Amino acid sequence: MDLTSYRDISPYRGADVHEAVGRVLADKDALLKILAGFMPSETAEQRAINDKFANHIMHALQKVDTYDDFQRHITAGVFLPAILQKSVDAFSSSGLEGNCKEKAYLYMSNHRDIVLDCALIDYALIQKDRMICEMAIGDNLLTNQFITDLFKLNGGVTVKRTLPMREKYLESIRLSSYFVEIITEMNKSIWVAQKSGRAKDGLDVTTPAIIKMLHLSQKRKGITFNEVINSCNIVPVAVSYEYDPCDIIKATEEIARKKRGEQPKKKYEDLISISRGLKGYKGRIHIAFGEPIHGEFHNSDQVAAEVDRQIHLSYKLWPTNCFAYDYLENSDRFKEEYASFDTEAFLDRFRGQKEDVRLFALNSYANPVRSFLSAQAR
Known part of the structure; x- marks a missing residue:
């Protein structure tokens, strides 16, 4: 695998790591702003702690x-313990017992927090002494050099979303090559969300196009769809939060979108959601973690259905989910x-909200239960 041909989208390696570390070390103020995103910084004492x-x-x-x-000593060693x-x-976490420590996987999860x-997921892998993974993220989140450095130091793989249609297709082929080669040739695990954007309604459904993308670069080599899927060792992963700090914001956004149509995001909208998600x-x-997907598959819809089945059956259904379901279903x-x-x-959490926002938010907690019951019944 020629890693140099993917330098613009792959995580930092070699000299790029040291150059990025140097830029981060030279900008302590930017780091303090990042810390303020999930740590209180209103008082002089709090700012001293942050410093x-x-x-x-x-x-x-x-x-x-x-x-x-960086992932082991900074993200898992400093940032995540502070957030938790x-x-x-x-x-x-659960389900990693059957996964081989030396084997690379494509972890595909539901997407609730940016x-x-x-x-x-990476933190759970580290805790269970498993191979860490690279992480696919949209370039819309990389708002400046400092943020870009942190993501690429953390194993971030850039998904270029802001391209003209033809360029976007060609970039999808290149991203497909990177995904397949990093797993099959470099034996490195990678994470990707089952759909672009967070599931604001609690309905986690895999976009078949993400599965189809894996085969884009390989079909011209004569490699079949089924061969690609089996070689990528796709592991569905269910992420279950008891409370979503962005539940009301998501509900408000979605109700507004349904009424007014799709609106362009405001400049710092994602950063505000990131901060609330980390701090809340x-x-x-x-x-x-589910089981690696192996078998006979003829199209992306079949694979997507299996990812959904495993995620839905693997949910940890918290009291928030179960009560919301019974409350809405009158059961x-x-x-x-x-x-x-x-x-x-x-229920007080949603009091004072407009009725359509309140119901949307409650349904976002109830929908994982509905998906679980539907998967059980199949």
Whole structure:
């Protein structure tokens, strides 16, 4: 695999790592702004704590030679523990027991949080002594050089979304080559969301085009669709948050979109969502890894259906999900699951919202239960 031909989209390697580390070390103010995204910084005492935290990160950065180092020592060693301590009650994972430590996989998960989904999957892999993964992210998030450096130091693979149609197609072929080659030739794992953009309604459905993309670069080599799918070792992953810090924002955005049509995003809209997602209370989080997808597959719809099936059956259904389902369905099917849950406090979360926003937000919690029951019935 010629990694130099993918330099613009692949994570930093070699000299690029050291140059990026140098740029980050030279811009402490930018790092402090990042920290303010998930740590309080209103008082002088809080800012002093952040400054000390930034110094700790900058000291650790001096020992970073690879994106593996950055993920283990900065992301998993500093950032994620701080986020989990401040906004998560418990973090757990399951399903990695059957995965081979030395084997590369394509992890395909549902997508609820812009940054945390892939970061927490990597964190779970590190906790279980498994190979870490690169992470596919849209270039719309790379708003400046500092953010770009952090993502590419963290194993970020850039998905170019802001291109004319023909260029976008050619770039999809190149991205396809990178995905397949990094797994099959370099034996490196990679993460991709099952769809572009977060599932704001709680309905996690795989976009077949993402599966089809894997075969784009290989069919001209005479490699069949089924061969590509089996060689990529796709592992569906279910990410389950007890509370979504962006639930009301997502509901408000989606109701507005339905009324007025698709609107261009405001300049800092994604950054605001990232900050809220990192800082906001999430309760408990569970990451469930499914089984590698192997077998006879003739098209992307079949593979997408299997990804969906595994994700839906692997959900950790929290009291928030079970109560929202029973409340909206006027049933008591899951009453034992939320017997000690403060249902009134949960409903108060949405009080004062317009009725259509309130119902959309509640349905976003109930929909994973509906998907689970539907997958069970098949």
